[in-house]
Amino acid sequence: MGCCTVLCGLKAGIGIGFAVVVLGLILLPAGNLIIQQAVEKESVLEAGTTAWENFGAVGPPVYRQFWLFDVQNPLDVVENGSKPRVVERGPYTYRTRYMPKTQIMPNPENHTVSFLLPMGAIFEPSMSVGSEGDYVTALNMAVAAGYKLLPPFILEAAIKMNNVSLFQRRTVGELLWGYQDPILKSTLGFFYPYNGTFDGPYRVFTGKDDIAKVAKIDTWQGETKVSFWNSTYCNMINGSDATSFPPFVDMEKPLYFFVSDIARSVSAEYVGSLDLKGIEVYRFKLPSLTLASPVENPDNMCYCSDPVVTRNCTMAGVLDLGPYRGVPVFISLPHFLHGSAYLAEAIEGLGPTEEHHFTYLDVEPTTGFTLRAAKRLQINMLYGPSSVITVLKKVKDYTVFPLVWLNETASVDDETAEMIKRELFSRMDMLETLQFTLIGLGVAGFVLCVVAHCVLSRRNKHV
Template sequence: MGCCSVLCGLKAGIGIGIALAILGIILFPVGNNIIQETVEKESVLEPGTTAWDNFVSVGPPVYRQFWLFDVQNPLDVVENGSKPIVVEKGPYTYRTRYLAKADITPNTETHTVSFRLPLGAIFEPSMSVGSEGDNVTSLNLAVAAGYKLLPPGLLEAAILLKGVSLFQRRTVGELLWGYKDPILKSTLGFFYPYNGTFDGPYSIFTGKHNISKVSIIDTWKGKKKVSFWNNTYCNMINGSDATSFPPFIDMKKSLYFFVSDIARSVSAVYEDSLDLKGIEVYRFKLPPLTLASPLENPDNMCYCTDPVVTRNCTMAGVLDISSFRGGKVPVYISLPHFLHGSPNLVDAIQGLRPNDEQHFTFLDVEPTTGFTLRAAKRLQVNMMYGPSDVITVLKKVKDYTIFPLVWLNETASLDDETAEMFKTELFSRIEMLKTVQFTLLGLGSACFVLCLVAHCVLSRRKSNESV
């Protein structure tokens, strides 16, 4: 009788083990649905969600580091047509985007929210190699701009009258943020105007009723496309502003985002999975094809605006943003040190050393939420000058030269407090659910196996005793 009771108990244990294991298996899809619904709910840009709290807050510190190119042989270039020799000087670091978004206005009809990004820069001496008063010999912006804007005779007369040359010596602060130019009689600077201005307005989708569109840009400056490239494809505004993307990132798909600094959309491709303060992130990297020549990437043909400068659109590595800058000022954007650019760009300037590890642009995106937790945007600002039979300081110049002025590294990374919030509010719940799933499956499987083995042993023993 006792043996029968034990066997019945073991049979019940087998049944319980099977039930627990089945429950654990069932919880996998159920748990995934719970996770997906929770993430999607918290990703919508409306008051009360995690995404909204991050959206309206200032966020982690954003820093812009600048390296200026200091010309070592300005007289030799002008008088003998020698190759410019430059030395990188920096970093000079500023804190930017320290102001919260302005004029945040939800639109419930279109499921969008509009805002403006206030721009400002605060110098950070402790993160810089020197002061804003450090002197740098750089390209004379008025001469380079006047090369395109003014008749050669008028520019030559202005240069002689003001006693200036192809290069000038100014402070870091002046070159970055502006100075009164004696030739053009206006304020010039690499990033002038900046302080006190705004980027936008932007209008982005909230993800309400369609989470796949959350953070995707609907309009920029009131337009659904830009008008600088004279081409429907190149004028498209694709993706987000790179601060966040729709949740559940697929590493096999590119991430698209719009860069207002260059008024064009770009894409980034998956490179690796990394650990960031205990959080797994996907690293997406700007591919070399972004600024490739149209010969290598036909999609870039509509960005080729000057066949003479770009050598019949065969040059790689630079983007002409002259029209975006309001006219014919010969401004070109590239990666630092002309990374992935044509060899002639690097060969024309002595002292350039493109390095993929130091000069590439990347985004580290948390794949479940789509939030960008760390990023580095690296760009270089260049201007062009060329030979002239009239302008004395350009008579020895042998060819069109795209000259590097400064390169920047704009970085942002989540702080420890935000990392702990992520791990506590989201990932701890996910891990707890996974623990329950595997615990039920493990206990059920163990109970089933042990009870089954014990039942077999007792059944065999009972069978032998009866014989």
């Protein structure tokens, strides 16, 4: 009777162990589904969600570091046609995007939300090598602009009348944010106007009807596409503004985002995983093909607006913003990284390196939030030979001349990182622990009961 009772108990234990294992196995997909639904719910841009709370907040500090190119031999260039020699001056650091989005207007009927992004810059002396009053010898923007926009004899007369040259000496603050130019009789600056202006308006999808569309841009400045480039493809507005992406990021697929500074969409490719304050992030990097010549990347043919300057559209590494900005400004990566070799070789003092000059995003894959990023761009202008303009008579060839390069960075702060780990990953870990604990206990109980049952049954047979 006792043995029968024990055997029955062992059989029950086997059944219970099996049931616990099954429960643990069921919880694996069920748990993943629970997590997915919870993340998707919190990712929708509507009142009460985590995404909405982050959307309306200022966010982590964003800094723009500037390195200006100080010309060391301006007279030698003008009088003898020598190669320009430059030295980097920087960083001069400003805090930007310190104001929250404004005019936030949900549009429930089409599952979008509109907003404006205020622009402003506050100088950070402790993060800079000097003051905004430091002097730098830089390319004269009025002369460079006039070279493309004005008849040569008019520009020559203006240069002589105002006693200016191909290069000018200005303070860092003037060059970045604006000064009164004697030739054009207007305010010029690398980033003028900036303070007190707005980027947008943007209208982005909330993800309410389709989470795969969350944060993707529907319209920018009221349009679903831009109109500056030579094809429908290049005028497309793809992806988000790079601050966030739809949840559950796939490392096998590129991330698309729109960069308003250059009025075009770009993509970033996965290059590896990193640890950021205890959080695993996927690093996505701007590929070298982004600014490749149309010879290497035919998709870029629609960005080639001047076959003469670009050597019949074979020049790599530079984007002509003339169609967008209305002035002959060219964007590249710092020091002409990934550009045609002759661009950097035309200027002494340049040395492009992947480590210091590439653009990247570090994205948390479950939520799709960008937790760290570095956007690196260089602003350039063009000048070339002229038989009329005195300061250009010694110039031998077209020169895309660097003015300044910037590194715009942002990184999640410690408090937010701890909140993400606490609210998201701790719950995921707890659920995972429960799943495997149940499976482990169930398997252990099942095996022990089976072994004990077999031993006891065999012993009973020999009694």
